[in-house]
Amino acid sequence: MGRQFIHILGALAVALVLGQPAPAQDFSALARLDPAGSRIGDAGPALEVDLALSQGVPWRVFTLEDPPRAVFDFREVDWSGVSPGALLTPGHAEALRFGNFRPGWSRMVIDLAGPLALDRAGLALDQSTGTARLTARFLPVPPAEFAALSGAPEDDGPWSIAPAPRPAPEDRPLTVVIDAGHGGIDPGAEREGLVEKDLMLTFARELAETLIRSGDIDVVLTRPDDSFVSLERRVEIAHEVGADVFLSLHADALSEGRARGAVVYTLSETATDEASAKLAERHDRDDLLSGVDLTGKDDEVAGVLMDLARMETWPRTERLADALIAGFRAAGAPVNSHARRSAGFSVLKAPDIPSVLIEIGFLSDKRDRANIADPAFRARFAGAIRDAMAAWVIEDKALARLVRQ
Helix, strand or coil: CCCCCCCCCCCCCCCCCCCCCCCCCCCCEEECHHHCCEEEEEEEEEEEEEEECCCCEEEEEECCCCEEEEEEEEEEEEECCCCCCHHHHCCCCEEEEEEEEEEEEEEEEECCCEEEEEEEEEEEECCCCCCCCEEEEEEEECHHHHHHHHCCCCCCCCEECCCCCCCCCCCCCCCEEEECCCCCEEEECCCEEHHHHHHHHHHHHHHHHHHCCCCCEEEECCCCCCCCCHHHHHHHHHHHHCEEEEEEECCCCCCCCCCCCEEEEEEECCCCHHHHHHHHHHHHCCCCCCCCCCCCCCHHHHHHEEEEHHHHHHHHHHHHHHHHHHHHHHCCEEEEEEEEEEEHHHHCCCCCCCCCECCCCCCCCCEEEEEEEEHHHHHHHHHHHHHHHHHHHHHHHHHHHHHHH
């Protein structure tokens, strides 16, 4: 089976501590652990972990060997007032420690008495209170199996859902990949103390919470923190988690001309206007391997297969873009006079996934800057995306049944 580890987005991707927040902005939030409602201890042959949290957070769990231990990473948990003795009953677990191990990250390490492999894990959200409960169960396994299943995940890997049998497409939740534009060494647009990469990471987390709270939607973030993720890797993540929809979030700035209001881009081999061409060129500047390359480097068979996939995906993507614009207008959000555009953005090149790039506004415009920095506006905009997605899903399923008939 080789090395196996689990990346988990729990039930909620909420407003968390940014790696480097923009000046004069407070986008931080911590989940607090309730020790009275939490427990780590034996349940027959198993070790069970039960943590009560004040809110959901992106998290992951994996095991390491020499010595055997289970590791939980969080974005981010406040351990104030919590002692290991209040949580741990020794048995399969010998010791417990936790704390912040780097900015924006919390870690809990359980020292195991022997090789115990993860059997199941999950995070449940209480819709009425917003609190969350994280549970995990570990079972004894032979040392060789434990070694094969253990290993630290890559920090840039996707934070997706716990492994489970995937239901039929019509019955399973929609998987939406939210791509916060830029990150790490690439700040994106900057105006008057506002930085695009920070704003989009914050909005990605807020949008994730809004979508998940609506029900029947699983959300994966291409970056959970202020890290650089290549354009190629963003598309790879969407394929790895079996995404049904890919939403890339931006708030750009133009040095020439006026641009204001939301814009939704779909893929085009050539930009629809000069502004689109400049934006596409700027987003592509740091990535030479930009997703699927259709410029003749692929062999003929691969090209035909991608064209066939795109033939099915293209009309679904166009309908998604139209639904988003209609949703923005219905919510009273400012929309650009040319709100539907197409461009050659690399992150839109997955041939089999409906993919759109959303400019929620432009940092080069005073009104848009004020809106994007306003939590109330972002909440309204996130709600508009949620409602548009719901309308699109209904139409998409209805049309899919017509095609099958």
